[in-house]
Amino acid sequence: MIATLIILALSAVFFAMGKVRSDLVALCALVALLLTGTLTPQEAISGFSNQVVIMMVGLFVVGGAIVQTGLAKKASGKLMMLAGDNEIGLFLLLMVVTAVIGAFVSNTGTVALMMPIVVSLAQKAKIRASRLLMPLAFASSMGGMLTLIGTPPNLVIQEALTESGHQPLGFFSFLPVGLVCIVVGIVVLLPLSKRFLNGRQRGDDDGKARRRKTLDDLLEEYSLKDDLSVFTVTDASLVKDKSIVELDVQRRYGLSVLEVRRVKKTHAKLMKEVEQRLAGPDTRLMVGDIVYVSGNKQQAEQMAADMQLNKTSQPLAFYDIGIAEAVLMHNSRLCGKTLRDGGLRRLYSVNVLGVRRGDDYITRNLADLKLRQGDILLIQGKWKNISRIANLAEGILVMGQPLEEAARVTLDYKAPLAAAIMVAMILTMVFDFIPVAPVTAVITAGLLMVLTGCIRSVEAAYKTINWESIVLIAAMLPMSVALEKTGASALVARMLADGLGQASPYALLAGVYFTTSLLTLFISNTATAVLMSPIALTSAMAIGVSPYPMLFAVTLGASMCFASPFSTPPNALVMQAGGYTFMDYIKVGLPLQIIMGLVMVFVLPLLFPF
Incomplete structure (x- = not known):
């Protein structure tokens, strides 16, 4: 004792x-x-x-x-x-x-x-x-x-x-x-x-969180929100079942297709999946797809009229596709090359949305822009591909931590499902006539949050503990x-x-x-x-x-x-x-x-x- x-x-x-x-x-x-x-x-x-x-x-x-x-x-x-x-x-x-x-x-x-x-x-x-x-x-x-x-x-x-x-x-x-x-x-x-x-x-230390650029800050800084137009593919659209390369929007309208978003709903309305795709040459458009286009607004309106696309107001989201800044170092093989010849898309499956050179922000006609040491590229791609550049690309310094940034992105389309799982867990714990022990209810709820994608990954789930x-x-x-x-x-x-x-x-x-x-x-x-x-x-x-x-x-x-x-x-x-x-x-x-x-x-x- x-x-x-x-x-x-x-x-x-x-x-x-x-x-x-x-x-x-x-x-x-x-x-x-x-x-x-x-x-x-x-x-x-x-x-x-x-x-x-x-x-x-x-x-x-x-x-x-x-x-x-x-x-x-x-x-x-x-x-x-x-x-x-x-x-x-x-x-x-x-x-x-x-x-x-x-x-x-x-x-x-x-x-x-x-x-x-x-x-x-x-x-x-x-x-x-x-x-x-x-x-x-x-x-x-x-x-x-x-x-x-x-x-x-x-x-x-x-x-x-x-x-x-x-x-x-x-x-x-x-x-x-x-x-x-x-x-x-x-x-x-x-x-x-x-x-x-x-x-x-x-x-809280040193205000680091407050000084970190958010994804929205980057969009504002490169004026991408001002140049962004969003359209929906309908049954009447002339682009359905066609690939991006067939549309030839860059040559015809001077526009860039940034992303194609596809929403999949099951019979249970809570189970909604959002699939984001980079707009590659082979990306084929389907009815219901949301197409994000960057460039002159008038040209975008003309394209929509020609192709019979419906205008919509879906903001850019970063569920699977993200953005990050990357600095070209003196030893980068991209220095002196154009973006068209640089092969970033081919090697890492990413797009370049803009280039910051000193105080200038370049977002138009990027394909033929010759890159220099010190240029800052705003790159877009799957979060894992941006992370690959950070780890593998010699002479390219990706600013920030892409995977950590991805973990901060809100998966808002999963909110109804997460709420349903949480309510079911609470009801199970409250009512004694439900033959499930509280610890079983909690473990099941946590597992369902991971399996249904309400939390990004198993690794992300471990980090919450x-x-x-x-x-x-x-x-x-x-x-x-x-x-x-x-x-x-x-x-x-x-x-x-x-x-x-x-x-x-x-x-x-x-x-x-x-x-x-x-x-x-x-x-x-x-x-x-x-x-x-x-x-x-x-x-x-x-x-x-x-x-x-x-x-x-x-x-x-x-x-x-x-x-x-x-x-x-x-x-x-x-x-x-x-x-x-x-x-x-x-x-x-x-x-x-x-x-x-x-x-x-x-x-x-x-x-x-x-």
Whole structure:
């Protein structure tokens, strides 16, 4: 027992100092418990197979798909319309929406689904996401107190009541308690988050993200939007079933065909595929194709009239085809050659849309332009082909990271499908009559997001997972096994509860709440509730008072744990994204946890009399 408590204390010190990565501290604690013989190897690795950890992995992928398909932006836009750009309005709306979702979905799932929306919301409102992410995690826990299924400790006390022969709680018996939690949370968090939550998020350093040229910036810089015309091929069009070379638009009209986009829809309207093709000589046009043409607008209108094409307004998108700038170095074989003779199209399957030479931008008659050292080419092609140039073409320096740029492109045509998968996952987790375990629902949803293309690739799915948070939770979960196995948690709980029970019901209630709250800092909230429920029940019966307020104190103390990043999965989920340290949770979470306890000591007897 002594060794376990020493390891726990040292871990807490290193977490608080913040000098060593939190996942490394957790792993060191795990190894120490193994070396001292406190845990068996099977017990030590049990956290990595825990359902909560597996769910977190799947939910990161689902959250990544929500961002990739633009659902996060759309949802944040709706919230912005409701709250305006007022930070207090956004804060209040976020707390209420998250709490309501948390009443029916696991708090881990709620945070994973809301986190990309909140980050997008913060960017639009031009405030730090760190001001909102920790309140998001806390609000999900508060929302769990609104219903019976909101959080596992609620089910634990329900089982304790039922087994002891007392009247079971109803689905909304928790609602008054949950509403008080939300009100207290809002009142306390509003000033604390403004005062203490100003951490830097990843990507803030030196404003690099703000200085990076976006794809739209490149289109504007080369005036390609001004020269762009878009047409649709119809049954009446004279170009259907003809190839680009047969149309001869360059010679006849002085125009360039940039891209042909083809939309494929299945009988299930959600399954829509968009195929983008570079306009090569052999590209054959079909009815429904969208043709993107660059050049003089009047000439483009003349071409459309001659070929009976319908004008449309589809903007350029970069799902499969992207653009990037490439600099010609002194050793490039293209120097001194024309683009026609350079063979970029033949060798790498890319087009050149424009050339920047000093302060001049050249976008017309490019085929016969003789290239020079220092020229910057705006190239267009499949993302993988642009990446090939970056890796293989000697003397051509591609600016930026094409594959990383591709990962940032929003696959908005997949948004309805991603929304359907997410809603199905939530419904499966909410309704008990659906015979699918929550962890199965989450894994299935994550897999479907990848298989249906809502997230660009398996590699992109892996990159959405915050492995530091996963390792932190998985490595700390066995600590609860060690504390229970050595009897440390039971000893502390009984000493505190038994001692205060001799004073008054209010003192016992406070003791139960704060003992549970203290234990939840170090072991999982579910394990704490299981441990404390029989103690609270027995103590209440021993002094002749109702067990209901005591058991509610257990579930509140287990669920309202905010002073540590590893006490609940939601706290860990937002730690890296918000750039928080262990001390940030102490500064904001500990006062909230104490105030919540003090309020509940007086509110619970009013709702559930002794």
